[in-house]
Amino acid sequence: MPEPRRDQAGAKLGMWLFLYSEMVLFGGLFLLYAAYLHRYQPEFHRAAQGLDALLGGINTVVLITSSLFMALSLTALQTGQPGRCLGMLALTVLLGASFLVNKALEWGEKFQHGIYPGSPGVLALPPGEGTFYSLYFALTGLHGLHVLVGVVLLGVVMLMLWRGRLRQDHPALLENAGLYWHLVDLIWLFLFPLFYLIT
């Protein structure tokens, strides 16, 4: 086997294409959201009042901060400080995990009020409001899954860094993990106003 080509530019291009396809994946759901918002504006506004904008806001801050640490970890690697890089990554992972915990609390609270996909509580809502919650669960669920994947991915990156397999001269893995993380963050920045702020 020849040594696999370490083509940093290629790896980055591939990653950008992947992120593109991720955006299209969410794009499908955003299209649905747009179509239903158009049809059920008042209902959406009413239903959105049932969501806790404070919790959502906290999570927004949490994710933005984590993106900041992500960026710092890359600078740390590029300036030859693997230890610092590792620390920054740990903070990113920590914030990602707390996002998930926060989300779980939020969902749990809804579940307790009988609002979960297909529940009698949702079925009893007027049509447009039920649709709002279906979209809410679909979109935040898919996004939560992405955060989870991101956390695991960053865990792997930390492991590689720890073992010294990730170095200053070929940071592609870290860069790509960072790009992914920023994307997940970006998508949340769309979700937050769409669900929490349209009241």
Place this chain on the structure above:
Amino acid sequence: MNPAGHPDAADDRGFLAPPGGRRGLGSWVFSTDHKRIGLLYLGCILALFLAGALLGLAMRLKLMTPGNELLAAQTYNAVFTLHGVIMIFLVLIPSIPASFGNFLLPLHIGANDVAFPRLNLLSWWLYLAGALVAFVSIFSGSGAPDTGWTFYVPFSQRTTTNVSVAVLAVFILGFSSILTGLNFVTTIHQLRAPGLTWRRLSLFVWSLYATAWIQVLATPILGITALLIFSERVLNLGLFDASRGGDPLLYQHLFWIYSHPAVYIMILPAMGVVSDIIPVFARKRIFGYKMIAFSSLAIASVGSLVWAHHMFTSGMSDLAVLVFSFLTFIVAVPSAIKVFNWLSTLYKGSISLEPPLLYTLGFIWMFSVGGLSGLAQGAAGANIHVHDTYFVVAHFHYVIFGGTGLGLFAALHFWLPKMFGRMYNRRRALAAFWVILAGMNLLYFPMFILGLMGMPRRYYDYLPQFATGQFMSTVGSWILALGLLLMFHNLYAGLRRGPLAGPNPWGAATLEWTLPSPPPRENFAQEPVVHKGPYDFPRQGGHA
């Protein structure tokens, strides 16, 4: 003839030789060599093609006469669903790009592999996993899915058959397709050999490039659509449920936003094959290189804006019908341009009618019939009459079987000697073509007439006025089956026992023909430097 008459006696088995003492299945299914992966795909695709075709044969038997009870209603419904799902998601969408694309792309651009070899292997594994999950959906739960390959809600939501597992398979297959697409785009951007400018790319590579972009940009929509059906069924989300304020038409929009571009994923690579084969056998540079390359990109981009021509009767607004009908006609023009360019390449060439060229000409003819019938469907008023009838069934079999299918067969006849180093029997290949062509037309042409008479599709039984056409069509399917048997047998016998083909049996000018057949594992010992275009043949002579 091969002197020893033994398959292993060929001097150099290139990449086919067991690498470093590792033999057997493991050396294939864990290999990251793009050539081996290409062959793995090819094998799977052909096997699944035969499975899907046998289901088609079964449907034809059932439909041979009205009122016969060969297949129960539920069975028939499951059979056309499986036939469609297998043919579209497991055969056509991967078909040429995953098999020949994988094998040839690095060779055509003078690289040693694709940009991400391990990702490439992962794509194949995902493909296999998707196929297995699809297989599981047939034999588990409460019966094989019976929704048609389009999975329209609310039916797909309500039916008790095993739709959830089937859409999961579609999701996995979509993921595999996306990864292949991004691998190819990156490969084409990053790994071209020195001197291989964009204008010196073969048109096959251009078509792969356009296809790969559609794969990356359209397939995620399929992914989300499949996930939504899954959640509708399992979590009861109710997003498309009219009684809960949902809109079933939105599902159709999402589905076709992917699935119309998908028809170009199916046809563009075959067009690329055709554009590469014609110049070789006409000994003449391709006519209108730039137009062909550009029209691939035009088809890929404008083609993403016409999806709702599948929905003219769905109840969407008349304005939408106007717009989508118009755009549909606009995308037809680049295809017309390609046909005329191909014909002009033949004009004043020096033509030798070898099997690859014959199959290619078959492609052009069948694709023209299918494409022109697409125009009748694109016209708003005419579409109303033929939508969801056998006219549509005829249209898409002409373009996908007559088009992509014959394109794949042309590619087999052109490149198998390169892949395996041996040549098939020329006369039998030519004879099989005519049987296939006759069978296809007898099978599918009557469907146009049935459709115009009003025969709806997805009917397990029909009224007596449709009996003649249905019967002719069934007879056609037998002739076609015979032709396919002849062709596959001849190819198989050729690659096992045929005479050695030599590095360049057709006198072609792209890079893969500079290598021995089969190519060595490492592709190019030294990175090639390219000084000429893909269709610059020696002015005279050459063999064959």
Place this chain on the structure above:
Amino acid sequence: MTPQAVNAVASVDRAFLFIFGVSAAMLVLITLATIYFVIRYSRQRHPVPADFDHNLLAEIIWTVIPTLLVLAMFYYGWQSFSALRGMPEGAMEVKVLARQWSWSFTYPNGRQSPELYVPVGQPVRLAITSTDVIHGFYVPAFRVKIDAVPGMTTQAWLRADQPGDYDIYCSVYCGLEHARMLSRVRAVSPQEFERWLVQAPDQDGEAIARREGCLACHSTDGSILVGPSFKGLFGHQTTVLDQGRPVQVMVDAEFVRQVLADPSRRPTQGFPPVMPAYPHITPEQTAALVEYLKALGQEEHQH
């Protein structure tokens, strides 16, 4: 031209004819050119290929001409579509209800019918919807096709110029008996139509069962279609699922009434819960249905 005078069928056929004409001409051209080139420029006859690979004029010609041709096709297609969609004023409106796997037509005076009776020469407007999944209302003779979508009403119109029977198909795949979801347009003279319209429909149980499409799913001979057979059903025990738990109940008049009002409340065990609700059925009709079931129930109960 007033919309009523538009002949949609002729307009659609004109579009087809134009497209076929152009397509046939193109196909002949392509076929002949291919054959001629392959023979005339075969390697024996023409060993040295010419050396050219583009010609701007030719490329412009074969971009512009097909573009013009497809624009003409678009125009004819759109014109015929407008003819199909331009709803005539003052036409009689018939409500069309699609359900698995039968059609029901309701006239302004409340008359219901499983077949579409229309007066010859007069346009009829159809308002179409579905109770369960998507179906498609298709009458090839009138080039009319439009989907029947739950939660939405779609429109179409037709005018029969000749008396006669014309097939109605379901064009959108809707499950098991999609192929059997057939009916007829019966075009009769206006006088005959008027007479038919005011006739009280048969109110015996079998006629109702036929009209309401019960027999698409329930056989009368003991065979299983989609739901349990009507034969031997009445007066016997059946197992239904009450909130998921199996419960034995007797099929009597009260049970039938409950099933018709809301079949999903207590679906029969062992069958897919796909029976539509029939809220519009009157108590008298229910009674007639019960009599009908009773008659079938007395026959030998098969096990």
